[in-house]
Amino acid sequence: MSLLQIENLSLSIAGYPVLKDIDLEIQPGEVLGLVGESGSGKSMTALTVMQLLPELARAKGRVVFDGIDILSAPEEAMCRLRGDDLGMVFQEPMTALNPVKTIGEQVAEGIRWHTGANRPDAEARTRAILERVGLPEARFPLSRYPHELSGGQRQRVVIAIACALKPKLLIADEPTTALDVVLQAQFLDLLRDLVEENRMGLLLISHDLAVVADMADRVTVMRHGAVMESGPTANVLSQQKHPYTRQLAEASTHVPARARPQEADGERRQTPLLTVSSVTRDYPGRRRGLFSRPEPFRAVDNVSFSLMPGHAVALVGRSGCGKSTLARMILALDTPTSGEIRLDGEALGGKSEHELRHARRNMQVVFQDPYGSFNPRHQVERLVAEPLHLLDQKPSASERRERVAEALESVGLTAGDMRKYPHEFSGGQRQRISIARAIITRPKLIVADEPVSALDVSIRAQVLDLFADLNKRLDLTYLFITHDLTVARAITDEVMVMHEGRIVENGPTATVLRHPESEAAQALVNAAPDLERAISARLARQHI
């Protein structure tokens, strides 16, 4: 008998159809990958199984978990199931834990509630499960609070909560999106081990085909609330019979066509556009006592490099390695503790906002979060026109509109979008608006901080194409900050690997990623999920 069986599940929320005739099946000890772009209904399917749907949701069909008909089960029965036989891991480790409770309390809570265990017993079991997920007593006592842990460690606490009672089915909804590749690899290993140990079923929801190919025994591809294709992972992903599966696979390995910058060598190309020389940034550390001086925290440690005009360079590293701090200093949004940054020969340090205008005109920024990077109360015209403030001569209203229209058109939007508000656009479109804002002053350098990591694979491919296209058309120089090596591989000529504040390796992208020399680079390359490698590994295992 299968552990979870979903038959003809249809779901509507407030009258809007969300899911259409979903069929799914998970056996004990099996990993089912659920892939699809955002809005395809992956999360809603998971929430239906958990019966954590919004109030106005109406589900039809059959959902049977472990012999229990979930759709007709009363809330009390569901309360007994959730957290006991049914565990769930959410995407965002920052918000999935209660910040005012210790990790021990949060793990023990579920154990005590479901088993009625007394405090010492629950604590002992909590200790054991935290130990199991890689948070040993010595370094992570139960009395730790979530804010004292890193993102990866918090996600381990979340999985400890979900797995404390050895659930029969674990649902993991994009569990690694908020983690860097090395943490992601460790976390996926942990999940895999837990599945094997307890013969647990795992419903792994992800938009990352490579992760699913690596983890799942079977895969179900969803789109627009319906199942497109399902079957054994190796077959589905290697044969790619369904056009949509093929489209997803192509998007996730997409490499935009780019001209080699070296070919267009001119005299101008000899002088670097940006030089960073021995830049260091210290942050004041936490004060430990009234009289002891706090030890400063060195976020960026003696970094030097230069960027040639027209090149696209990736700055890769794990989260917290100092990439974003370095980017902020390059953008003159933060001042180095020591060292110097020059853009086009002009030093950025020690200048007033007014003196920086010229430099600012020549460098602009694209941020990661397509939602947070716009003032929600402004229309697109005003948002995109913001950097025009840097021009010495303020353009007239009609001139301004013209330039905004031009910028919007060059990123693939229309002039008519000017009158809309940011919430009227999808994530991919917002990222285009963000790029339009960055290119409106016709800058030479664009710093992009994880510009595609919040986007779906298919959208990601389009945005990368746009970056490549603009590189050629507007003669832009890029500094891409990312932890995702596929992005680096797709769009950059050179790569710099950053680790604990230092640049530990640099060179042409292809060389560094094929033969990483430093330990940090090797860790990144080995941890990066790779679709082709995962598929061939799976096929090889099948043939044995």
Place this chain on the structure above:
Amino acid sequence: MTPDAPAPEAPPERHFLQAALANRSFVIGLVITAIVAAMALLSFVWTPYDITHLVVADRMKDLSIAHPLGTDHLGRDILSMIMIGARNSIAVAIVAVGIGMGLGVPLGTWAAARGGLVDEILMRFNDLVFAFPALLSAIMITAIFGPGAINAIIAIGIFNVPVFARVARAGALSIWPREFILAARAAGKSKTLITIEHILPNIVALLLVQGTIQFALGILAEAGLSYLGLGAQPPMPSWGRMLFEAQTRMMIAPHLAIFPGLAIVITVLGLNLLGDGLRDLLDPRLRRER
């Protein structure tokens, strides 16, 4: 879920009116406040009786058709006095809130924008002002500079400054780390310009709600000062002084105290309900739960 579908939420403006009408405390608060304001405005052109005209023969009359709320010890019509008193109370509260916002919001947003030492000094100074009970200090100010409506306004206004400074600073601090502020800084905008263009529109809701609360407190403070004889001076009627004058006659003519008291209570209640309703309406998280 990774974000890609357009956000399902409608723009806040479109459903604002609908939501506002469904919010009971907002509607009741708005109606009460509107009635009080209308009364005050009406008193400029018409009151049932001329209150500078004393008819001693009609003194301390009970409620009647001619005098719906009775008359006071000098034969003045209480309804007319409450109407004119509303004018006084509202004027004092508006100007006091204006002083508080006008000084407090720039100080608070400046402290948030600059941070460091400026922030520290401003906020400690704020704490210092907070440390004095507002009404006592207002009494001190009016005692030094002499009683009168203007001095009462200034005294109440000064104690509104730290309240607004603190609210504005807290609101601004939560907006500063957002990415669109970074983008604006990368666009070379000065901190002042960023504060005006990006910070203020995002904290206006907070300030509005605090404004209604301070407005209610201002009316109470004005009544308190007038009760002590430190607010508006005779013959200008004020709710606080009406209470004071009624005090010695409570046993003979309780209506002299009841009506001005009710006027204060109802106005403050109306403003508090309005503030509550506004807070719920302007906070999208609370709105969704309703």
